[in-house]
Amino acid sequence: MYKIKNSIKKSLEFIKDGVRSSKSVILANVIILFIMAPLMVTVTRFILKMGDIPYLSYDTVGLIVFHHPVVLCLLIMMLFLLVFTIYFEYTFLLLTMYFVKNKVAISLRQLAKETIFQMKKLKISNFLFFLCYFILLSPIGAIRFHSDLLSKFKIPIFIVDFIFENRVIFVVLFILAYVSLIVVAIRLMFTLPLMIFKDYTFKQASQTSWRLTKKHFKSISTQFILVMSSIAIIALVINGLLIGLQEMVDTYYQSSSFYVAIMLLTLLQFNWVFNLVLTTIGIFFITISYLDKLGYLPNTNDMFPLINRTTFKKVTWPQRIIFTLGGIWLIISVLSYNYLFLTQPSIHRPLTISHRGVDNGNHVQNSIEALEMTSKKTRPNFIEMDVQETKDKEFIVMHDFKLNHLVQQKGRPNEFTLKELQHMTAKENGQQAHLVSFDDYLKRAKELDQKLLIEIKATKQDSPDMVERFIKKYYDTIKEEGHEIQSLSFDVVKELKEKKPDLYVGYIMPFTLAGPPEGDMDFYSVEYTTLTKNLVQSMHNQEKKVYVWTLNDTDTINRMIFYGVDGVITDNMTLLNSVLSRNIKETTYADKLLYFLVGIG
Incomplete structure (x- = not known):
């Protein structure tokens, strides 16, 4: 009972810390979602066009490997760029939660600088491990930090149906493989943070992670389930209330339905962003908390000796104008999207x-x-x-x-x-x-x-x-x-x-x-x-x-x-x-x- 109460207490603490670190998480996701993801898709399509390859999927792999070596090399480079970008996102968010945990105020600019500094220390072993970890987790999308790039990798339902249909042995094997991947992911979850925070070699970090999680596997799993369940329940309740409210307005106040729908759709989007923020830092919260509990989290003064000398510059008038205009543009964009979404449905019979x-x-x-x-x-x-x-x-x-x-x-x-x-x-x-x-x-x-x-x-x-x-x-x-x-x-x-x-x-x-x-x-x-x-x-x-x-x-x-x-x-x-x-x-x-x-x- 004590462990459950402690886990609930940590979950509430996580939500509080999540709100404090939301600015950094939103920034990371905006950069990934609106800059890096579209850029990578555009460059990938350009590479494919160079080789006169119409699309990238499982059935064009052989064509690329055996007949387009230049395209293959460029696509491999894009894969490494993708993993490098996700690694940067991982490091950025890990440091965010590290400073939140240690109650250190840090500007986004300083946080970005510290992330770049850590990236300069990137070893080939760190990168190769992260590449393998990325490949390990992308098919299941379960025990991982939420990434807008990683979320592009999902298995269409028809493939799952094909695997499961009338194939009991495949169902059993799939479940066993899924559970095994989750177990391995949890057992190795401290590897990369130890390589970043402690400058451990891959061998040292993986062995330490495997040893630490062996003893605390049950509590870590419980914490993860509680945190993610809390996020899911909060999102579900809020979304249900908003849609229920709209349904009531549609039934009894039809003259106001459209205006209420725009407002509630905006709130749904806000709730989605809030849920995204909490989900994103969930794995980092658990990681940082247990590293601190086990005595493997470095002291801030030792690892970042200059961080306490950081001074926050006063926001200038030009910056305020830019932020204000940016906020107005964002509001107009969201409301415009919502208006079009609600007023331009398909009315033709398919x-x-x-x-x-x-x-x-x-x-x-x-x-x-x-x-x-x-x-x-x-x-x-x-x-x-x-x-x-x-x-x-x-x-x-x-x-x-x-x-x-x-x-x-x-x-x-x-x-x-x-x-x-x-x-x-x-x-x-x-x-x-x-x-x-x-x-x-x-x-x-x-x-x-x-x-x-x-x-x-x-x-x-x-x-x-x-x-x-x-x-x-x-x-x-x-x-x-x-x-x-x-x-x-x-x-x-x-x-x-x-x-x-x-x-x-x-x-x-x-x-x-x-x-x-x-x-x-x-x-x-x-x-x-x-x-x-x-x-x-x-x-x-x-x-x-x-x-x-x-x-x-x-x-x-x-x-x-x-x-x-x-x-x-x-x-x-x-x-x-x-x-x-x-x-x-x-x-x-x-x-x-x-x-x-x-x-x-």
């Missing part, structure tokens, strides 16, 4: 697209039966379906690259002829159906007057002229019936547009580290957890349409409609039609505030 032809599991995916049932009952604008090349260079309607999931047959579709595949039976949703050729699927879609969104599933085993033969055989039908094409392979998209520019082709963008790729595609197809209103707007500015997948709940559908997407891909067409049956303008201001929170989360 295209409805049935994912793999199904409606709430009505039949086997990509089957003729699902096509017929979904088309007749729900009449989607498009039915999305998947096409792969077979061993005899024909085309089968199939999503998975392995047959064992639906057909219980070992092997890949491209290892069998079309005739062999057509004799196989797929089982799903308590139903069964024969695999169908693309020719038969096209024919039935024409009979139903149903447009298709055709995804070409490319593999390394495809024949070199696969796209060319696809165009030769199906171009006339696709154009005549108004079908559209998309692919996860950028090369397929590029070849389609080069050979037949009048085809309507989209690129499926799972995720990319430097923004959407440049190219002649007509639309992007984007996984919903990676999509924001600003990203939709930037794609629209390129005159590209935006389709989003896979939306299966009312709240997410409404949010994506508000973002202004042009097409919604869903497994539940009945639900999507129900959501779209109402007037989109009915979106309340309370809904918009909630969408803002989800969009920045």
Whole structure:
């Protein structure tokens, strides 16, 4: 009980110290978010453009490594610059909490100077350790200091779903790996501070950190959970109260809803910044507190002998004018953004697209039966379906690259002829159906007057002229019936547009580290957890349409409609039609505030 009370006391102390150090934290995040992050993205895109590489993602790594050595070297330099910047941010915030803990008043200018001084002592061992620590923590995003640069690295939900779906062993392994990474992160959390404060070598610092955390692992973990839980609860309660207030105003005082919404959206943004500040320094608070408790925190006079002689210069009139104008500009910018956010929602009805032809599991995916049932009952604008090349260079309607999931047959579709595949039976949703050729699927879609969104599933085993033969055989039908094409392979998209520019082709963008790729595609197809209103707007500015997948709940559908997407891909067409049956303008201001929170989360 004593330990819990002590942890709660420390958590309250942390919140108090967080307010005191907020100026430094906000400055660090402003520099990272509005200067360094955009600069790095711009430079990265320029480097990629030099090598005629359209985007940076997992599927372009091989191309860069083996065919663009100059681009590879420059991107490695950008990676080191990224890590160096985060290291600077880490050191800056660590020193901030150090001085707050020791109750030493220090100006931002002096704090920046001390950070630069520490950076001058940077050893290769410090940097390499931080690089490894960065790589260790970026996939999980859990036990780390909050960084706007690190927050760009997240795993889209569709990848997690793919890993977990019907794979119990992978779930167990993932949880074990996740927990192991957290444990390692905590055990090594004192390494870098000891290298900075004590000038320890990497070996000394890591061994000391491992020894210290072994004894205090439970209390450190408890403290971390309490601090972060406190922050989350405070944010949740405040956000809930603000949105609840807006909902009440929307219901009973509609004439004032808009003005109240602007004010409450501003308060939500302030609360978000406050939450960001507290989250950012949480790990530093715990680190500094335990180093001090264990006697490893250096004396201020010993480490910074000149710091107490720092004098704060009086703010001059020109500086006051600059600060005042800056404050006015900030207020105007925030209010302008809020006005546009609340008054410019999407009011157009997006295209409805049935994912793999199904409606709430009505039949086997990509089957003729699902096509017929979904088309007749729900009449989607498009039915999305998947096409792969077979061993005899024909085309089968199939999503998975392995047959064992639906057909219980070992092997890949491209290892069998079309005739062999057509004799196989797929089982799903308590139903069964024969695999169908693309020719038969096209024919039935024409009979139903149903447009298709055709995804070409490319593999390394495809024949070199696969796209060319696809165009030769199906171009006339696709154009005549108004079908559209998309692919996860950028090369397929590029070849389609080069050979037949009048085809309507989209690129499926799972995720990319430097923004959407440049190219002649007509639309992007984007996984919903990676999509924001600003990203939709930037794609629209390129005159590209935006389709989003896979939306299966009312709240997410409404949010994506508000973002202004042009097409919604869903497994539940009945639900999507129900959501779209109402007037989109009915979106309340309370809904918009909630969408803002989800969009920045």
